[in-house]
Amino acid sequence: MGQVVAVVNQKGGVGKTTVTLGLASAAMARGHKTLVIDLDPQGASTWVLGGQADRLSTSVADVLATGKGSVAKAAVVPSEWSHLVDILPSVPRLQELEVLRAGLEGLVLGTKTETRLRKAIQSLAPHYGTILIDCPPSLGSLTTNGLAAASQALVVVEPTALSLRGIDPVSQLIESVWERHNQYLDLAGVIVNRMPPRSHDAAVHFDELAARVGRRAIWSPEVPSRVVLAEAAAARRAIHQMGARGSDVAGIFDKLYSKLWKLIKP
Amino acid sequence: MGQVVAVVNQKGGVGKTTVTLGLASAAMARGHKTLVIDLDPQGASTWVLGGQADRLSTSVADVLATGKGSVAKAAVVPSEWSHLVDILPSVPRLQELEVLRAGLEGLVLGTKTETRLRKAIQSLAPHYGTILIDCPPSLGSLTTNGLAAASQALVVVEPTALSLRGIDPVSQLIESVWERHNQYLDLAGVIVNRMPPRSHDAAVHFDELAARVGRRAIWSPEVPSRVVLAEAAAARRAIHQMGARGSDVAGIFDKLYSKLWKLIKP
Numbered sequence: 001m002g003q004v005v006a007v008v009n010q011k012g013g014v015g016k017t018t019v020t021l022g023l024a025s026a027a028m029a030r031g032h033k034t035l036v037i038d039l040d041p042q043g044a045s046t047w048v049l050g051g052q053a054d055r056l057s058t059s060v061a062d063v064l065a066t067g068k069g070s071v072a073k074a075a076v077v078p079s080e081w082s083h084l085v086d087i088l089p090s091v092p093r094l095q096e097l098e099v100l101r102a103g104l105e106g107l108v109l110g111t112k113t114e115t116r117l118r119k120a121i122q123s124l125a126p127h128y129g130t131i132l133i134d135c136p137p138s139l140g141s142l143t144t145n146g147l148a149a150a151s152q153a154l155v156v157v158e159p160t161a162l163s164l165r166g167i168d169p170v171s172q173l174i175e176s177v178w179e180r181h182n183q184y185l186d187l188a189g190v191i192v193n194r195m196p197p198r199s200h201d202a203a204v205h206f207d208e209l210a211a212r213v214g215r216r217a218i219w220s221p222e223v224p225s226r227v228v229l230a231e232a233a234a235a236r237r238a239i240h241q242m243g244a245r246g247s248d249v250a251g252i253f254d255k256l257y258s259k260l261w262k263l264i265k266p
Numbered sequence: 267m268g269q270v271v272a273v274v275n276q277k278g279g280v281g282k283t284t285v286t287l288g289l290a291s292a293a294m295a296r297g298h299k300t301l302v303i304d305l306d307p308q309g310a311s312t313w314v315l316g317g318q319a320d321r322l323s324t325s326v327a328d329v330l331a332t333g334k335g336s337v338a339k340a341a342v343v344p345s346e347w348s349h350l351v352d353i354l355p356s357v358p359r360l361q362e363l364e365v366l367r368a369g370l371e372g373l374v375l376g377t378k379t380e381t382r383l384r385k386a387i388q389s390l391a392p393h394y395g396t397i398l399i400d401c402p403p404s405l406g407s408l409t410t411n412g413l414a415a416a417s418q419a420l421v422v423v424e425p426t427a428l429s430l431r432g433i434d435p436v437s438q439l440i441e442s443v444w445e446r447h448n449q450y451l452d453l454a455g456v457i458v459n460r461m462p463p464r465s466h467d468a469a470v471h472f473d474e475l476a477a478r479v480g481r482r483a484i485w486s487p488e489v490p491s492r493v494v495l496a497e498a499a500a501a502r503r504a505i506h507q508m509g510a511r512g513s514d515v516a517g518i519f520d521k522l523y524s525k526l527w528k529l530i531k532p
């Protein structure tokens with residue numbers, strides 16, 4: 001399932017959802033059929049894409065509880081953006097499946113719980129050019145399922161000290177999933193989000209980030225801090241649907257998506 | 267324990283840690299003895315305040331596991347900032363205590379687990395003018411312990427749609443804790459953080475926020491987006507220790523702290 005991409009960082013608010021949606025918007029603009037899987041119980045991408053948590057009959061929670069392809073098929077719904085973008089939506093009770101990766105997880109879900117998402121999406125994966133998984137701010141069983149299902153991991157960071165602290169634990173989880181479940185998994189790269197206009201601090205953190213992951217792992221261009229991205233979410237629209245105000249940021253996501261597409265295209 | 271303040275929002279990255287530390291910095295500048303309790307397994311405030319997770323013999327995880335005052339007393343350490351600011355530090359294994367508030371929690375921790383922090387800090391509380399609790403981006407048993415121990419809850423928000431979605435679940439948890447555990451708990455107010463320089467979107471969300479929580483619940487001044495706040499964290503310093511560059515933001519936290527102090531002073 002080479003087209004499955006997990007968007008991760010256990011640090012809150014770095015822009016996992018914003019980057020997932022920006023890439024989905026760019027995919028849509030290129031005419032690629034895309035699935036967004038929302039693995040965050042807080043359901044932000046579900047909300048922006050127009051999934052309605054309370055009215056949903058089946059969700060990703062049911063998929064993780066059963067591991068069944070038929071459940072995944074029933075849970076996927078079209079987004080409000082376009083026929084090109086579907087969602088596998090989140091609901092609040094997904095939080096119940098975010099238990100420890102060891103110990104309790106076995107009690108609640110039984111064994112082999114970390115590969116349930118992967119099993120469940122195998123039959124629907126061929127219908128999509130791109131599958132993006134929006135992960136929650138944690139490194140528990142939800143993000144682990146996302147990484148076990150993916151062939152590429154994208155780590156989103158902000159150029160600040162508090163955000164960069166998250167990099168090592170994420171890399172360790174990626175290695176651990178690679179060893180235990182999924183030797184197709186690659187760390188595709190690091191996307192820098194919420195880059196401030198100009199700042200000594202951002203430059204310092206960029207260098208520190210480059211020192212930690214290697215300059216080549218950091219994708220260019222960075223995504224700047226732009227209020228239009230928050231406005232697009234508020235309007236529940238794709239950044240490519242925000243007209244002239246959104247066009248420079250949409251262009252940035254086009255470049256990032258082109259880079260991603262080279263890695264995941266068949 | 268009228269001086270205990272929980273800083274909450276399950277949405278990631280809104281600035282819970284930044285606001286907790288800004289208020290602690292203002293308390294220090296006023297000469298108030300302050301304790302910061304780090305309830306986030308990712309330990310950002312522990313890190314900034316100079317707690318070293320791997321070398322710590324006892325932490326807030328032990329406090330929550332035992333509910334004992336003697337353990338809390340042993341776990342509290344002075345910060346690197348000043349003799350006026352102490353920390354009850356976090357460690358990564360605190361994540362194991364972040365289980366469901368019902369069901370599994372009983373299995374792992376036994377009953378009455380939500381008031382363990384409160385019990386454990388009762389004897390050390392009188393030593394501090396102010397006690398600030400930095401909560402994680404979730405509404406599980408860690409944040410619940412924080413709210414059950416507090417007399418004031420401060421909700422930190424960003425003026426964006428994705429951040430404001432978090433307000434209703436937080437208010438519901440505060441009400442639930444009030445009913446079940448702690449009738450001293452008040453929603454002190456909402457602190458708006460990462461206010462962009464000027465933006466139609468921020469103005470719209472400000473009005474929406476005011477409509478939801480009431481204009482009087484929103485504290486003034488807002489905390490602007492200022493790179494010096496991220497720099498202070500990177501330098502592991504208080505905002506009041508950042509010299510002239512940090513003085514306008516330090517002044518903002520002085521005003522917010524004055525407002526808080528009126529509510530919590532004996």
Ligand SMILES: Nc1ncnc2c1ncn2[C@@H]1O[C@H](COP(=O)(O)OP(=O)(O)OP(=O)(O)O)[C@@H](O)[C@H]1O
Pocket residue numbers: 011012013014015016017018019040044135136137193194195223224225226227228229230231233277278279403424426427428429
């Ligand atoms: N480049 C940007 N410019 C301006 N605002 C942004 C940018 N990226 C994200 N935001 C805003 O910052 C907030 C946090 O972003 P987002 O929710 O995408 O992060 P996240 O990593 O998914 O958070 P969580 O950990 O809670 O899932 C949102 O309100 C979003 O609209």
Ligand SMILES: Nc1ncnc2c1ncn2[C@@H]1O[C@H](COP(=O)(O)OP(=O)(O)OP(=O)(O)O)[C@@H](O)[C@H]1O
Pocket residue numbers: 011012013137158160161162163277278279280281282283284285306310401402403459460461489490491492493494495496497499
């Ligand atoms: N007003 C501000 N101006 C500039 N940067 C800020 C501001 N507030 C927070 N930040 C930066 O934004 C990032 C997120 O802030 P912070 O970690 O305080 O949020 P949080 O709510 O505690 O996140 P989490 O949910 O992960 O605990 C950090 O890198 C921080 O340094």
Ligand SMILES: [Mg+2]
Pocket residue numbers: 015016017018040044134135136
């Ligand atoms: Mg998100």
Ligand SMILES: [Mg+2]
Pocket residue numbers: 281282283284306310400401402
């Ligand atoms: Mg924090």
